[in-house]
Each structure stands twice: as C-alpha cells, then as structure tokens.
Amino acid sequence: MTPLIPYHARFFKRTRKYNIHFRFVSQKFPNLEKIFSRGWHGGKRAPGAKGSVRSEPAARRRVSRGNQAIVSYVLKDKVVWITGASSGIGWACVEAFVAAGARVAASARRTDRLSELAGQLGRNRVAPVPLDVTDADGRRAAHDEIRAALGAVDVLINNAGWAGFGRVVAQPSADLRRMIELNVLAPVELARIVLPDMLSRRHGQVINIASVVGYQSIPRMTVYSATKAFLLSFSTGLRMEIAGSGVDVISVAPGSTRTPFFENASNVNVRPVRLARTQYSPQHVARAVVRASRARRREVILSAEGITIAGIRRLSHRLADAIMLRFARFAMPEAGDTGS
Numbered sequence: 001m002t003p004l005i006p007y008h009a010r011f012f013k014r015t016r017k018y019n020i021h022f023r024f025v026s027q028k029f030p031n032l033e034k035i036f037s038r039g040w041h042g043g044k045r046a047p048g049a050k051g052s053v054r055s056e057p058a059a060r061r062r063v064s065r066g067n068q069a070i071v072s073y074v075l076k077d078k079v080v081w082i083t084g085a086s087s088g089i090g091w092a093c094v095e096a097f098v099a100a101g102a103r104v105a106a107s108a109r110r111t112d113r114l115s116e117l118a119g120q121l122g123r124n125r126v127a128p129v130p131l132d133v134t135d136a137d138g139r140r141a142a143h144d145e146i147r148a149a150l151g152a153v154d155v156l157i158n159n160a161g162w163a164g165f166g167r168v169v170a171q172p173s174a175d176l177r178r179m180i181e182l183n184v185l186a187p188v189e190l191a192r193i194v195l196p197d198m199l200s201r202r203h204g205q206v207i208n209i210a211s212v213v214g215y216q217s218i219p220r221m222t223v224y225s226a227t228k229a230f231l232l233s234f235s236t237g238l239r240m241e242i243a244g245s246g247v248d249v250i251s252v253a254p255g256s257t258r259t260p261f262f263e264n265a266s267n268v269n270v271r272p273v274r275l276a277r278t279q280y281s282p283q284h285v286a287r288a289v290v291r292a293s294r295a296r297r298r299e300v301i302l303s304a305e306g307i308t309i310a311g312i313r314r315l316s317h318r319l320a321d322a323i324m325l326r327f328a329r330f331a332m333p334e335a336g337d338t339g340s
C-alpha cells in the first residue's frame with residue numbers, strides 16, 4: 001500500500017501550516033512518522049540497522065522532497081508493456097519510458113509502425129510485439145513472448161483505445177461492441193494476465209489510460225465516455241483489492257490530445273470539428289504518465305477543463321450535464337445544431 005501522509009501532504013507542502021503539522025508529527029510521534037513515510041505494509045528493518053528501513057525491493061527507491069519522504073518507482077531497466085504503441089499517446093509513452101531507462105514491449109496491430117518505432121529508439125530498448133488486444137489467445141501469446149524476450153512485465157500501460165461519435169441510438173452495434181471490447185474488456189484481461197507475476201514479486205504497476213469524459217460523460221460520445229468511466233471505476237476497485245501487495249494501479253485521464261484519435265473515430269451524423277481546439281500534445285500526456293508512475297499516483301486528471309468539470313459534477317450533476325451538453329453541441333455539431 002502506498003504511503004498515506006506524504007501523498008495527502010503534497011497538497012500542503014508549500015504551506016506553513018503543513019510544515020508545522022509535519023514537524024509536530026515528526027517530533028511527537030517519531031515512530032508513527034516512520035511508518036507513514038514507508039507505507040503501512042512497511043516491512044522489517046535489516047537486523048541491527050537502527051533507524052534504517054529494511055531493504056526494499058529493487059523496484060523502489062526512497063527519495064525525499066523537502067521534509068517528506070516518499071517511495072518512488074524506479075523505471076530504469078523495468079519492462080514496460082504499452083498497448084496502442086503505434087500512434088499518438090502510446091507512441092509518445094514508448095519514447096518517454098525509454099528516455100526514463102525502461103525496456104519497452106510495444107504492442108499494436110500495425111507492425112510497420114512498431115518496427116519504425118523500434119528502429120528509431122533502438123531494438124535493445126523497444127521490442128515490437130504485434131497484438132490485437134481484443135484477441136484473447138493473442139494476449140496470452142504476446143505476454144509469453146515478452147516474458148521470454150525481456151522477462152516479467154513490471155509495468156502494463158493499457159493505452160489502446162478507440163471511439164465512435166454519434167448518438168447511441170444511431171451508432172451501429174458493431175461500433176459499440178468494438179469500443180467495449182477494446183476499451184473495457186481488453187484492459188481487464190491484460191491486467192489479469194500480468195497481475196499474478198506482479199503480485200508474487202510484490203511490485204509492479206497497471207496504468208490505465210482513461211479520459212476526462214470518464215468523470216463526466218459527454219453526449220454524442222456516450223458509450224466511449226462510459227467505457228472510460230468503467231476504466232476509472234475498475235482501477236479504483238482493483239487498487240483496493242490488491243492494497244498492500246506492493247502493486248500500484250494508476251489511472252491517467254487525458255483531456256483532448258493532438259493525435260489521430262479523431263480521424264480514426266467513426267462518426268454518425270456528428271462532426272467533431274471543434275472538439276480539439278485546445279489540445280495537449282501526446283508528449284505532454286506521456287510525461288505525465290511517467291511522472292504518475294514514478295510518484296506512484298492513484299488518479300491523475302490531465303487537463304484544467306477536466307479538473308474543472310469533475311469538480312463541478314461533485315457540486316451539481318445538473319450543472320455539469322448542462323455544461324457538457326452545450327459543449328457537445330458546440331464541439332461536435334450535428335446537422336441542425338446552431339453551434340452556439
């Protein structure tokens with residue numbers, strides 16, 4: 001389980017109040033502070049090593065920030081399996097994790113793109129592992145291939161995803177099924193494949209790339225939003241199920257990002273023309289994923305608009321719905337919409 005105080009305290013770290021609070025805790029309850037700073041499950045100290053923390057798995061390293069201590073996840077030489085690596089956010093994640101020192105197994109269906117990526121970054125750092133993540137046998141075979149070539153997977157990044165735009169009643173069943181199989185079923189099954197190894201080794205991470213629309217659904221992307229809400233909920237539940245195991249479950253929710261995502265999406269009577277006015281770069285998202293991994297975060301929302309709408313929803317569902325409906329009409333007009 002991740003340390004409690006340092007994460008919560010991060011919000012207050014620049015405030016005087018927090019410094020006083022932390023100093024108070026440190027002075028009055030030194031043992032309590034030690035427990036917090038290495039996590040509840042902590043571990044035994046090395047015999048005779050007074051005051052020191054027991055040897056931790058090589059996966060983690062204790063670092064200090066100011067007067068708080070956290071256990072960060074060390075990415076150097078870790079085996080990171082990234083799905084949807086042939087494009088957009090997945091491609092940028094491969095670059096970012098390689099830059100962080102990891103060895104990456106890059107999966108997607110387009111083998112030529114994976115070869116290009118491996119050629120650019122070096123085949124000793126990137127192993128192309130072609131995979132359609134909706135193929136159950138293919139998932140197992142890909143995992144076996146990675147294990148044999150690189151070793152056990154340390155970090156799984158469930159990134160492959162796809163969207164269909166349009167009203168639920170108008171969208172073809174095949175599109176709805178594709179979204180659910182790709183965005184929902186595949187990440188769950190991939191997590192189930194890598195988790196046994198992670199749990200037995202007592203370290204690892206499952207990182208799910210969700211979306212801000214998982215926090216507040218947007219009409220005309222209703223089923224896509226629902227698949228991302230599923231991923232958020234799945235991440236939360238899984239995190240609690242394996243709490244204390246040393247394995248992290250992290251959800252990252254990007255806002256609108258400059259990738260071929262919108263061109264690849266299917267459209268039924270909707271033009272997502274203005275959805276992407278203020279887009280983040282995929283590199284921005286990838287850097288945030290690396291940071292979330294290192295800092296062992298639980299949930300990350302990446303855009304200011306996403307944080308705002310998620311906050312508004314907590315206050316008033318009615319208001320959040322009204323904002324999103326108006327935004328959908330503006331950003332994804334249908335024939336007949338004024339676009340205002």
Ligand SMILES: NC(=O)c1ccc[n+]([C@@H]2O[C@H](COP(=O)([O-])OP(=O)(O)OC[C@H]3O[C@@H](n4cnc5c(N)ncnc54)[C@H](OP(=O)(O)O)[C@@H]3O)[C@@H](O)[C@H]2O)c1
Pocket residue numbers: 083084085086087088089090107108109110111113131132133134158159160161162182209210211212253254255256257258259260261262264
């Ligand atoms: N772009 C955004 O605005 C945005 C915002 C929030 C969240 N997201 C999420 O971020 C993730 C990445 O999206 P992106 O923007 O990078 O889109 P993208 O450029 O279209 O990339 C999608 C990736 O998914 C892969 N993929 C699709 N179907 C697959 C399948 N059946 N099996 C294996 N791989 C498959 C594609 O590779 P192949 O075609 O080669 O298989 C591609 O590499 C998605 O989960 C998306 O929902 C995107």
